[in-house]
Amino acid sequence: MTDLILLEDEPVLAQELGEFLEESGYRTQTVTTLAAFEQCFDTQRHHLAIIDLGLPDGDGLQLIRRLRQSGHRLGIVVLTARDTTPERIAGLGEGADHYLGKGCDLDELAAVLDSLKRRLDLDRDEQPWRLDVGPRRLLVPGAGPVRLSQQDLLVLQCLMQRAPENVSRQAIIEALGEDFLGYDQRRLDTQMRRLRRNIEAFSGHALPVKTLRNAGYCFYATAVINT
Incomplete structure (x- = not known):
């Protein structure tokens, strides 16, 4: 089972996403702030991240920039209400693998995560x-x-x-x-x-x-x- 860290500060959405991700086969840890992400993120365990941008203690783009600069092999999906074309370009430019707007179909999110798993070869050593x-x-x-x-x-x-x-x-x-x-x-x-x-x-x-x-x-x- 692939470990995923979810950064989302809206409680109702965080719960909905967490339940959906667990049902979709991801061991999910949910955090609500940049500080909590920094504290809980484990490079050996977490291979995928879903990151909101507008957060109580800063901008998720700064986090993505730091993660990429540190060289972590991590699949990153932005899931945010900031969904204009310039904002998408900025998010992808900072290093996000995919950029989705809140309100997207959850099946699309699942397909994006499955695609990242294949590209990162996360199931290679999985025991049957x-x-x-x-x-x-x-x-x-x-x-x-x-x-x-x-x-x-x-x-x-x-x-x-x-x-x-x-x-x-x-x-x-x-x-x-x-x-x-x-x-x-x-x-x-x-x-x-x-x-x-x-x-x-x-x-x-x-x-x-x-x-x-x-x-x-x-x-x-x-x-x-x-x-």
Whole structure:
């Protein structure tokens, strides 16, 4: 899972972005000021940053300038209300990799981050998640095995055998042996929330499943299935 630091001083937006980023597969640390960013930023851990510009204690452009001058290998996305063409040019000139205006579609933000991950080759050394179908267990990298219910096994098998492709809600529901048209899809949402909680509770790791809003899910980590 890729570590990301989010610098955003609006509490509601910070919470919304933090939840979205966690669901999209990023271990996210949220800070609200330049000083907090400087204190919390870890060059060994944080590989991506989302930075607002208008902050209580200064301008995010100054931070971006310092980060680039220090030579950190860091993917930087500006997310700001300052969205005119001259401001975009200034942000990219200071070293931002991408410049987005607040109010952009969150799927666009996710696509930008995925692009940065590929360019920086952040998943190169990632250990695989292993699903043992017979014993009904998930082997989490760096942690012990997690026992699974039959339904959780079917969901994970459906997602992991197609990783890292997007899997539709219909495909998952049919993998559960249910009729898509007669199935209450809220049951799937509830199951996915419970599955995420169980994996994190027993392993200490977040399940690498991205939620595709109103469309389906994606297991984005390296996956191996043992039948």
